[in-house]
Amino acid sequence: MPNEQETERPRTRIQQRNRDLILEAALEVFSTHGFRGATLDQIAIEAGLSKPNLLYYFASKEAIHNELLSGLMDTWLDPMRAMDSNGEPIDEILAYVDRKLEMSRMYPRESRLFANEIVQGAPRILDALKGELKQLVDEKVAVIRDWTSQGKIASVHPYHLIFSIWSLTQHYADFDVQVRAVLGEEEPFDAAPVYLREVFLKILTP
């Protein structure tokens, strides 16, 4: 049984392929219906496998969801980790905004998966938010405070600055339907990068 030891990677090519198929399908379904709204049957159909076959590779519905979330958490925080405390402050933050927006454009389903989880109270990743996430944010906040005190960027509340970046970039993935409904034909991601760069430049310029 391949799912007995969750920590080690699958061995065979079949296991690798099917786990990938399942996670891909699960991402699709979980991101559009939330955890409780998603069903194993849906995921099975989407993956082109039988339901018992899903449960041969993963112990439970929750196990699939957990795998997705924890696997994603790392990737998701990469753009923030890449902020360089030795770089030029404004450039570093603007580059972070760019990376984050690009992430939303490339991986909207991943963004919505997190959005669903957090909007619904984050019952399954609250620990990661209070731990891993908070730790990284605290670290970067210290860097931003440093930049502020050196007069390199305007004096803004560092935590809320970060919330702004998350909020504005993820909005284009999470609320994509609404944005498109309002814009009509116009493509959201055409003007968004330019607009956001402009906005954060104004916010950060001392």
Add this chain to the structure above:
Amino acid sequence: MPNEQETERPRTRIQQRNRDLILEAALEVFSTHGFRGATLDQIAIEAGLSKPNLLYYFASKEAIHNELLSGLMDTWLDPMRAMDSNGEPIDEILAYVDRKLEMSRMYPRESRLFANEIVQGAPRILDALKGELKQLVDEKVAVIRDWTSQGKIASVHPYHLIFSIWSLTQHYADFDVQVRAVLGEEEPFDAAPVYLREVFLKILTP
């Protein structure tokens, strides 16, 4: 049968009270689990009524959800409607931001109800987004364009300006759990109004 004609208001006090109880309970449940993740049994328990009794007042699960959404849509757009094209441009926009943020603080469940619906593809309110919402936004965008061309506010993409306002204000309701996890003890809504006012002042100042 009180739910036969959906357009007219309930007559008796009992009907009024029970419909309110149900909608209140449904708001609680739908906003934390999304449409598919919510169950009638949960809503019934939350409302202190039996499940068949729910369905005596509302035709179906979807009818309850629809009633909530359409009832909310109006209230939700009020802060934007209140923008006065004859007022002082920057004041008007900043006041709109304030009202919107206050809305998120006072009615976080309503905000999450919409967030759930839209993140999940807005299958039940897409028409309202493309119609009512788009119309109102288009109207206000025209006003903003006017202000811009008069040099009263900085030249920013009006649609994306509005998306910013929605995004930043609703973030504090929809992602409340995450914001609190990162901030620790600090109360989000203490600094948020000040920060947002500061941000939009910078964005709008010509």
Add this chain to the structure above:
DNA sequence: CCAGTATTTGACCAGTCGGTCAAAGTAAGG
């Protein structure tokens, strides 16, 4: 080619889902 292992699935299970219905209970007006 064959034995042993990895993979797949049909049949099935108990619990829950949204929803129905007839019957019982309650309120109100004359």
Add this chain to the structure above:
DNA sequence: CCTTACTTTGACCGACTGGTCAAATACTGG
């Protein structure tokens, strides 16, 4: 007080839920 309309509910329905299991099938190394 009694009729009539409104309200409530226990019992129930078929469909679906996450999950199990034994048997069947495919794959692999020797």
